[in-house]
Amino acid sequence: MQEVYLDYNGSAPLDPRVAEAMLPALRDGIGNASSAHRFGRRRAAAADDAREQVAELVGSSPAGVVFCSGATEANNLALIGLAEGAPAERNRIVVSAVEHASVREPARWLLAQGRAKVDVIGVTPEGFVDLDELDSLLGPDVLAVSVMAANSETGILNPTDEVAERAHAAGAVFHCDATQMVGRLPLSMADADIDLLSLSGHKICGPGGVGALVGTRAALARLHPVTHGGGHERGLRSGSLNAAGIVGLGAAAALAANERDAESSRVKMLRDRLVCGLRSEITGTSENGDISRRLPNTASVRFEGVDAEAVAFNMDPVAVSTGSACSAGSIEPSQVLLAMGLSRDEAFETVRFSLGRFTTGAEVDEAIRQAVTAVGYVRSMTESGG
Ligand code: PMP
Secondary structure (H helix, E strand, O other): OOOOEOOOOOOOOOOOHHHHHHHHHHOOOOOOOOOOOOOHHHHHHHHHHHHHHHHHOOOOHEEEHHOOOHHHHHHHHHHHHHOOOOOOOOEEEEEEOOOOOOHHHHHHHHHOOOOEEEEOOOOOOOOEEEEHHHHHHOOOEEEEEOOOOEEOOOEOOOOOHHHHHOOOOOOOOOOOOOOOOOOOOOOOHHHOOOOOEEHHHHHHHOOOOOOEEEOOOOHHOOOOEEEEOOOOOOHHEEEOOOOOHHHHHHHHHHHHHHHHHHHHHHHHHHHHHHHHHHHHHHEEEEOOOOOOEEEEOEEEEEEOOOOOHHHHHHOOEEEEEEEEEOOOOOOEOHHHHHHHOHHHHHHHHHEEEEEOOOHHHHHHHHHHHHHOOOOOOOHHHHHOOO
C-alpha cells in the first residue's frame, strides 16, 4: 500500500537539499559559535549567513533574528519576555481565540501567576479574528496583541495589517505567530508592521527543533530573557547555538524564498483537486471557514455525521490529521472550530488535509480513494450500530 503524507502543517518533510546543506556543519563542524578561535568564528559566520536568509524571507533585519528551538519557544519568549519587562500600568495581553497552544498556554500561565491580565478576541464564523471585538478590548493598558498570521487547523488568514494598525494605535506591541504562513505566502514584517514574529524550521521543510523569534530593534529592546545563561542571541536566548540546525533553517528559508510562489500555486491546484474529488465523491462534504482567504495547502473538511478520528484511522496509510487534541486520555474537540461557532459534533467531524512541496497528483488521487472508502466504512458501521 502506498504511504501518503498529507500532514505538512504538523511537520513538513526535510528537503534533501537542506539535509545536504547541513551535512558539513554536522560532519565537519567543530567549535562553539561563541568561541573566539577560528573554529568558533566559522560557526558564528555560518549562523550569521542563516540569519540573513531568515531575515530575507520575512522582510526584517538580520540583527532582529533570535534563534531558538522552535515556534513554541519563540512564542513563549515573546509573551513572557514582554510581560517580564512591562510597566505595571501596561499589563494586559490580548490573544485570539484560535491561537496555537504555545501562545494560549503562556498567556494562561502569565494570568495564573498574576503577571498579566489576559483577554481573548473571538473569531467570526469565517475564522477571522473579530476586529470590532479587538477594538473594544484595546486601551492604554494593553501591552501586546498576539494574533497568528494563518491558522494551523483551517489555514484561514487573519487581517494582520488591520490588527497591527489597531495594536499600534493603542501603543501595544504586535506579535504574530507566522509559523504556518512563512514560506507559503509572502509576508514582510516591514510591510505588515509586525513587531515580533515566530517561525519554525520543520514547517518549511527544514529541520525540527530550531526556529526563530524575529523582532524589530524597538520590540526586542522591550523583551526580557526567559532563558538565563551566557547571554547568547543578544542576551535574549542563552545557550550554545544549534549550529547545524541553524544552517538548515537558513537553507530552508532560502529555498522557501526562491520557490514559494511557484510551489504555492502548484500545491493550491493539488489541494483544490483533492477537495473537488472529496466533494464530488462523498455526500455531506463541506469545508470550514472562508475558503477564499486561506493557505494554499490546507483544507479543513467536514464529513457530515462521521467521526473524524475514525476516518483518519481508516485512511491509513494516508496520513491526515484531526483538529482534536488528545489530553489525559480524553479527546477534546478543536478549540479553533468551536471558536468559529461549530458545534462539538461538527468539530468532531472535521479532518485536516495539509499538502506541501513533495505532494504529487497521484498521492492526492490515492487520498481521495482512501477517504471515500474510509467515510463509507465508518458510515456503514454507524448505521449498523457497529
Ligand atoms: N504555532 C503554530 C501556528 C504551529 O502550527 C506550531 C506547530 N504545530 C507551533 C506554533 C509550534 O511550533 P514548534 O513545533 O516549532 O514548537
